[in-house]
Amino acid sequence: MSQKLNLRWWGAMGLCVALSAVAQEQPGDFQSRVPLSLSGEGPWYRLELALAVQLRASQTDLRDIRVFNAAGEPQAYALARQQAQATEQRSLSAVKWFPLYNAAQAGDTPATVRVQSGTNGTLVEVQPEARPQAGQAVLRGWLLDASAIKAPLQQLILDWSSEHDGFQRFSIEASDDLQHWQAWGEGQVARLSFADERVEQHEVALPGQSARYLRLLWKTPQTAPALTSAQLQSSTTSSQPSPLVWSQPLVGATAKPGEYSWQLPMGLNVERVRIELKQANSLAPARLYGRRESNQPWQPLGNGLLYRLTQNGQDVQQNELQLPGQVVQQLRLVVDERGGGLGAEAPPLAFAVRGAQLVFLARGTGPYTLALGNPGVSAANLPLSTLIPDYSPQRLKELGQARIEDAGQLAAPAGVAVATPVAPGRDWKKVGLWAVLLLGVLALGGMAFSLLRKPQAGS
CATH class of the missing domain: 1.10.287 (Helix Hairpins)
Incomplete structure (x- = not known):
């Protein structure tokens, strides 16, 4: 028993x-499957998800997207909506420097100076208010004129006469009016010689703030060197939004004169629409509305003037409207027909959303397959910081790349963006x-x- x-x-x-x-889950459980080609160093690879690929999913949040290896095993992956791209531009500028003298008995007291400047604020002359007698003047430090630099200061680069070797230690102060000074910490440069070896350090980090003038005061005035060069490195950072990806034109419907509507394949965070103006000399003040479901009220999304005009033999047009980026699946355009309208038929409309990336950890053997289109599956994506233990935005850029070998397998039929996803x-x-x-x-x-x-x- x-x-x-x-x-x-x-x-x-x-x-x-x-x-x-x-x-x-198996690859055959998904409506769309397309092979991937890999390049670069793994084991992580990132795939730019074109809009045509995103719209093949059955879920708005792309929870039904998967990557399989040759054995049909699902791969660990993460989804990353593309963020704004920050760009930094650095520039190096040579600046004027002016000596600051003190009387020998003044000790560490900063020199009191009389300044003459030009109409644009650039220093022309810097002289001590009370000139020390001959043989009693001590070089206390240097005044740098950074008034021509409008960007935050990142680095100071100095060079000095060769007879002053060793370490050069000084305090750094900043001012915009030469009256009120703010401490920016301390700096150190060095020039050392040993046998046939020579070590030099010319760079000093600055706090990344803007200032018109810098004052360098040596800790021991007797060792202050004579400068031969002074440069300041500045940088400007600008944030550029991630690129938009555009759909194919959608065919719309006309509810009544001056009112047109379009059905999107799924709810999407639409940020811009482009309306095709087929007739020259079209002028149409317009308001755009959107909603998620047919039983919901229309919400205003934006307004603007659409036009296509011929001026001096050239075609000039404004056919785009900016949207707040909220999720919509239906759009309605109401046109003031006093400008002539846009015709009896609804014009084609294209929409744009922010791009997305899929990052996966390649396990097993290839070829690897992208699969999507299964309304019954649950989300399986991981956070990027879990998928990549040492994740950083820079690390993401260095990953290997995956590409869809045959984009035609996911191309939309003519005249529409995509087929309507299965409920x-x-x-x-x-x-x-x-x-x-x-x-x-x-x-x-x-x-x-x-x-x-x-x-x-x-x-």
Whole structure:
């Protein structure tokens, strides 16, 4: 009896394992599949998801997108909406420098100077208010004129006469009016010689703030060198939004004169629309509305003047409207027909959204396949910081690249952006498999309970 029970136990367990394996997602469970080609260094690869690819998904948030290897095993992946791109531009500027003298008995007291400047604020002359007598003047430091630099200062680069070797330590102060000074810390440069070796350090980091003037005061005035060159490195940082990806033109419908509507394939964060103006000399003040579902009220998204005019033999047009980026699936354009309108038929409309990337960890052997289009699956993406332990925006740029080998397999039919996605429904195949799995577990529990209740032989 015990041996038969063991056989039933292992048979039930084998059934559970087999059903679990069958229930795992397979490439054939997805409506669209396309091979990927890899380049660069792995094991992580990033794939730019074109809009045509995104619209093949059955879920707005792309939860039904997957990557499989040659054995049909799903790969760990993360989704990354493209962020704004920050660019930094650095420039190096030579600046004027003026000596600051003190009387020998003045000690560490900063020199008091009389300044003559030009109309643009550039220094012309810097002289001490009370000129020390001959032989009593001590070089206390240097005044740098940075008034021509409008960007934040990042680095100071100095050069000095060769007779002053060793370390040069000084304090750094900044001012915009030569009256009020703010401490910017301390700096150190060096020029060392040993045997035939020479070590030089000319750069000093600055706090990345703007200032018209810098004052360098040596810790020990007797060692202050004569400068031969002074340069300041500045930088400007600008944030550029990530590029937009545009759809193919959508065919619209006319509800009544001057009112047109379009149905998007799914709810999308639309940021811009482009309306095709077919007729020359068209002028149309317009308002754009949007909504998620047909039973919801229309919400205003933006307004503007659409036109296509011929001036001096050239075609000039403004056919785009900016949107706030909220999720919409239906758009309606209401045109003031006093400007002539846009015609009886709805003009084609293209929409733009921000790009997205898929990053996956290549496991197993290729070729790898991108699959999407399954309304019944749940989200399986990981955070980027989990997928890539040492993740950083710079690290993301250095990853290998994946590309869709044949983009034509995902191309939209002529005249429309994409086919309407399948509405979410119940995956009866998976439900049936899990039901059988549950029945197997219940049968296994029943056998164990029966074994516990049966009296032992000879008891």
